[in-house]
Amino acid sequence: MQLNATPGLKEINAKSYDLAQFESLYNAIASSLQKYAFYWVKDVESANAIVNDVFVQLWFKNDKPDQIKGYLYQSVKNASLNHLKKEKQLPVSFIDQDELTLIADLTMPLSEVVTESDKLSFLQNTIAQLPQRRQIVFRMFRLEGFSYIEIADLLQISVRTVEDHLGKAMQFIHARAKHLVNEDVTEL
Amino acid sequence: MSLVVVKVQSGMEDKIWNAIVKRLTNTETADSQSLLEQWLTEDESHAQGYQEAKVVWELSALIQPDQPHVSFDQLQPQLIAKTQVKQLNFWKYGIAAALSAAVLLAALFQFSQDKKHNPSEEWVTRKADAGKMIQVNLPDSSKIWLNSGSEIRFHKYFSAQKSRTVQLIGEAYFDVAHDEKHPFVVESGKLTTVVYGTSFSIRAYGNEMNTSVAVNSGKVGVLIADTKEAKVPVMLVANDKLTFNRNQHTFTKLSVTNSEVNAWTAGILTFEQTPLNEVFATISRKFNVQVKADPLKYQECRLTAKFQNKPLKEVLRTLKMVMNLQTKQIDHTVYVEGGTSCSNP
Known part of the structure; x- marks a missing residue:
């Protein structure tokens, strides 16, 4: 892998x-x-x-x-x-959706999560349920490969906030996806 | 009181997770490192939690991008269609047309029915509205000047086709980029013009009897459907003009001056023994007006005239002088009455 x-x-x-x-x-x-x-x-x-x-x-x-x-x-x-x-709107206040989690449940029943690709799609679904801004930060880091500083600049937030988002995102993902970690994966 | 305790724990957990992520992303600081080390030794479950997080984190490197909301298929036509379309103000350029020796009125020709149109293929349409002339730059860097009320269609994967095919209704002047491997083909009613890199003008308005191809430079071959020239092209070189009569299925080939070929792109309007009803149609397209005239009354009348960047008023005044036509313009409609008898032209 x-x-x-x-x-x-x-x-x-x-x-x-x-x-x-x-x-x-x-x-x-x-x-x-x-x-x-x-x-x-x-x-x-x-x-x-x-x-x-x-x-x-x-x-x-x-x-x-x-x-x-x-x-x-x-x-x-x-x-x-x-x-x-x-539109004469100023990007000063964001609707803070950080604590709102998407309800749409796309997760597969655990019993069906067997293969490596099942695990990946389960993980993708979990990431898709992250609160919006947290999800953007996570994807920018993990999918696009931006650095903390680049993300902070693009989203106009502090590096500290980027770190917080990543930490909370991992906390969220871990809570929902830790069952993906079975013995043979751990050995990797 | 208990609420405060929960908050502290939650804050603590956040700090731990920040430290975990810092380790996973190789951005550890001395503080985060010592905090994490201490937490890991506190409890076995902590070490296990970190291991789980690490595996999930590594797996997350493999996540795939989501499907875009807008599919590439929806974007793609714009990559070809959005060739810079220059809108030329008609009034600025005056009236424009390079007229073929035209005759009579014509039935609308069934553009779409002529085409072996495959619905799975997608075509891009560019249209010059009445009163507008536009220049279309094709992806192969060929240029097309579209006269008023004219329309071209080309495949959305224009450059990827074996032949560069353009379908035309109306009048257009082509400056074709040289590419021997991909012949440039213009389909206009019964005429199919094949070129390899040249400049020429085609006029094929649906309401005109004649379709014509005139060449400015280079060499083109014209195939004429339903005639014996359907398979063997009529070859045209610079200053040649082929005029095809759709009713009689006959064509003539004659010499024109170079400047006649694309005069209309420079704003010159030429009528040469042109039936008056076609003159009205041309005026209607050029000036974006409706011309109300009794077609039967003027069907024998012909006009020979040349207008160089003249406004509508001037053109109408000339019609009055030459043919004694009374015209009245109300907003976007021109009413035509009177006129001398044209039975003996």
Whole structure:
């Protein structure tokens, strides 16, 4: 089992790409960017539209950025803040959903969790139930591979808060997914 | 009192989890390290908890991205469709048209029925509304100038096709990027024009009898459906113009000057023995107005005139002078009456 992989993001740093590469880039990161845009604009439709526009712009950009991941996040951030400016809303107060946990129960019955891929999808479902902001932090760290400082900058929160989110996220995940750890996994 | 105790414990647990995560992410500090070490030795269950957390953390490195809310299929047409579309203000450029020697009125041609349209394929449409001329830059860096009331369609995977096929209704001027491996094909009614890199103009409005292809540079082949030229193309070189009469299924080939081919892209409106009803249709497209005239009354009338960036008022005044037509414009409608008899043109 290969650990510490950032799935789907390996091929992103190509300077130029064809449609197929662009599609895999999109599929690897669009969902995270949509969550990130939603973090700012608090509206699913607007968030989707922002991400859509950023990808269209990237496609037609003559000089492809070196750090596509960072570029995409920064572009989504700028577009989101512009959107808020247009809406004459200031991103000062977030609706704090941190203590609200998604109720949607996608978890499989424990008895069915047998194979490695079952474990992974159980874990994914658990992560999907994390409170929104915590989930973004967790995904940015684990899926996108951003550092604490980068996450703090992108979300405009302190590094300390990033740490808190990660700690609470692990606490949450551990409580729900610790049964995934059986003997043969522990031996890894 | 007990509430306070719970809070302290909860705060303690948060600190422990922060320390665990710091260890997992290799960002431990001296403080977090000593806190964690002490906690781990406190109880066996603590050590087990840390092990569980470690395994889950490592497993979490394998999580896959979620499905985007908007699928790539929805995004993709924009990657081709959003070729820069320059809107040209018509009034600024004046009136524009490169007219073929046109005859009579025509039935609408069934654009969609002519096509062997595969519903599983997706096409992108670009349209120049009445009063607008647009320039479309295709993904292969070919350029198309679309005249008013004209429309082109191309496959959303334009560059990935064996041939670069564009379907046209109306009038367009093409500047085609050279690519021998991918012939550029324009389908316009009965005419199919095959090119490899050249510039030419096609006029195929649904309500006009004639369809024409005029070449500015290079060489093109034109296939004419339902004639003996359906398989063997008529070859056209620079300054050639082919005009196809859809009613009679006949075509003529004649020489034009280079500037005639794309005069309309520069805002020049040319009529040459043009049936008046087609003149009205052209005016309607160019100036985004409705022209109300009795079609039967003017069907024998023809106009030869050239307008260089002239406003509608000027064009109507000329019609009055030349043909004694009385016109009255109310908002977006032009009413036409009177005129000399055209039975002996």
